[in-house]
Amino acid sequence: MKNTILLLLASFLLPGCNDDEHADQNDQILGTWKFIKIHIITEMGEFEKDYSEFGITFTFSSDGILTVDRGNSPSEDDWLGRVDDWLDNYHQAKYEFGYFHLGSSYDPKTLLVKINDGKRTYSYDGSTMILGLSYVDGPDYHFIKQ
Numbered sequence: 001m002k003n004t005i006l007l008l009l010a011s012f013l014l015p016g017c018n019d020d021e022h023a024d025q026n027d028q029i030l031g032t033w034k035f036i037k038i039h040i041i042t043e044m045g046e047f048e049k050d051y052s053e054f055g056i057t058f059t060f061s062s063d064g065i066l067t068v069d070r071g072n073s074p075s076e077d078d079w080l081g082r083v084d085d086w087l088d089n090y091h092q093a094k095y096e097f098g099y100f101h102l103g104s105s106y107d108p109k110t111l112l113v114k115i116n117d118g119k120r121t122y123s124y125d126g127s128t129m130i131l132g133l134s135y136v137d138g139p140d141y142h143f144i145k146q
Contacts, residue, residue: 028124029097029113032059033143036128040139057146066095066115097122102135 035056039048055071068091093116099109102119111122113131120141121132132140 029060029122029129030062032057032146033129034146035141036144037142038139039142041134042137058143060095060097064094064096066093068092 034052035054035058036052037048037050040046051073054073055069056073057069057071059067059069061067070091095116096114098111100112100114100119101107102110102112102121113120113122121130121135123130123132127144129143129145130140131143132138134140
């Protein structure tokens with residue numbers, strides 16, 4: 001009787017142990033995103049710069065390829081040089097989206113976007129996606145879905 005109860009209990013619990021939740025979550029990042037602003041906190045204060053007018057887009061494909069269209073990105077107006085460096089490095093790159101260790105394997109896993117060798121935190125509030133480097137005192141990049 002105890003074995004029957006355990007089997008029934010397991011049959012109810014096991015269907016909940018699939019990757020459907022992660023598959024839905026992975027769909028969040030797919031598509032084309034317009035780069036709208038950069039936000040950074042430094043020892044000199046908190047700064048934001050609007051990039052929405054430049055038409056810079058990031059397209060995340062289901063095959064794990066990120067394609068960056070620089071649009072008419074600024075050449076002399078690169079804020080702290082960070083945006084231009086990032087765009088130069090990533091015209092096309094491999095990316096992974098999911099739960100990874102932010103630092104060492106002892107750190108808890110968190111939702112990240114790994115682009116080539118770099119890790120960026122990920123958040124999405126239903127309208128704005130933020131890919132962040134603020135965990136290492138870097139900038140956070142804000143996007144809206146196209």
